[in-house]
Amino acid sequence: MKPTVDHVECKNCSTRFQSVFCKTENDRITEIDAEKICSSFKKGETIFKEGSYASGVYCINAGKIKLSMLGDEGKEQIVRLAKPGDIIGYKALLSGDRYSATATTLDDCNVCFIPREIFMRILQKDAAISFEMMKILSNELRNAEEKITHLAQKPVRERVAETILFLKETYGLDAEKNINIALTREEIANLVGTATETTIRLLSEFNKEKIIELAGKKIKIINLPKLIKTANIYD
Amino acid sequence: MKPTVDHVECKNCSTRFQSVFCKTENDRITEIDAEKICSSFKKGETIFKEGSYASGVYCINAGKIKLSMLGDEGKEQIVRLAKPGDIIGYKALLSGDRYSATATTLDDCNVCFIPREIFMRILQKDAAISFEMMKILSNELRNAEEKITHLAQKPVRERVAETILFLKETYGLDAEKNINIALTREEIANLVGTATETTIRLLSEFNKEKIIELAGKKIKIINLPKLIKTANIYD
């Protein structure tokens, strides 16, 4: 466990109303506040590992995190990207199992650890939080099923385009209109579910076709309609 | 909506203790019983359609059901198989969205419809049921993420073998030791995420290699260790 850092008060947390605690009353928030442990992680650090026992959930205050599983041949598959306001590690806690994925920071991060017993006690007492959790889980599940369908049916080129759109939706744009996340080509490949070389080639193609603009890990969308068309999505 | 049929009482339901209501007290069960609507569907009928509004959840009393999404080119992807004791349609209800999948019976089925308000009211009042729901959702999500990883990383041959094992786990064996579900080759393909012809070929290969025995839609596993090895799973 990381050493405690400057305690971020939930009630002042900028992500409070986008999080699972959005509907929660102030006294419950104070209760969480009293028992959580805030820590910080530097870019590239591991918060928890696939296969280890779950002792609580992490609420992200600042930074970006990838959740990945190892395939049979040791290849990483990124199954989720998390941002401030999201919580991670709840699946294992709720199913009473070990972590099914590894959480790695993509940024310097501040996260608040809520121990198992506290989280469970709150779910027991607070139907609104339980309901929000179910909503989150339902949405995640719908997204996962859609991803399964696309992985099974769409060609890689479309999936790469789709992933660029997904990254934009998830992390937004920075001041220069670049997608606000720096992933290696390998990480993008592990998100798309394809080989690294294939991803590199397709990104270069999109670049040549003036759909996106590349500068190192920075990606800027310069022809959104064409990108959407390339992704073959109409909703 | 189907006409009401013989009312199956929850408290006498054979699946009661495998279902989400396993931890529920009798008076709550009586409450559900009073308001639910039992109906029956013949093989091949649609219980609900992707894109339509969710008005409640269905609890399966008897029969087998597939949940499938349509891909962009109109191809079916089976995202879940349900059996007695399972509930379906909860995702849409919880996320407040429309059904993201279509539910089609694979058998003659008896299902109990629990209207939205009743289900919501019960979740509000009963923390144990809420908690069971979260458990179910968490497990589904873990399975979905594992499926994503395998779809992205494993060759079709392994996935077909894996799917046969999955079908056995889900529906068990009949009196003649056949896997207790009759799917068309196309449906198996839509579960695996591959072309129908490829599935046909691979099943024939497994047959020739004495891993399975085929008789129409009946599949019998005759060399389980080899099937597990072919699926390339070691857990």
Next chain:
DNA sequence: AGTCAAATATGACGAATATCATGTTTTAGG
């Protein structure tokens, strides 16, 4: 500033798997 490792890039090649075509078998319905 210099060095080394990691990341990016690109070509050549081959394997896996989708697609197309066509024929056979099974099944459901009258």
Next chain:
DNA sequence: CCTAAAACATGATATTCGTCATATTTGACT
């Protein structure tokens, strides 16, 4: 029992995509 449609089967071919090889560039750390 007969017929049509659906499901199954199999071969030939096309194509996507992964793998391997090899540069080149970038970035992190003395």
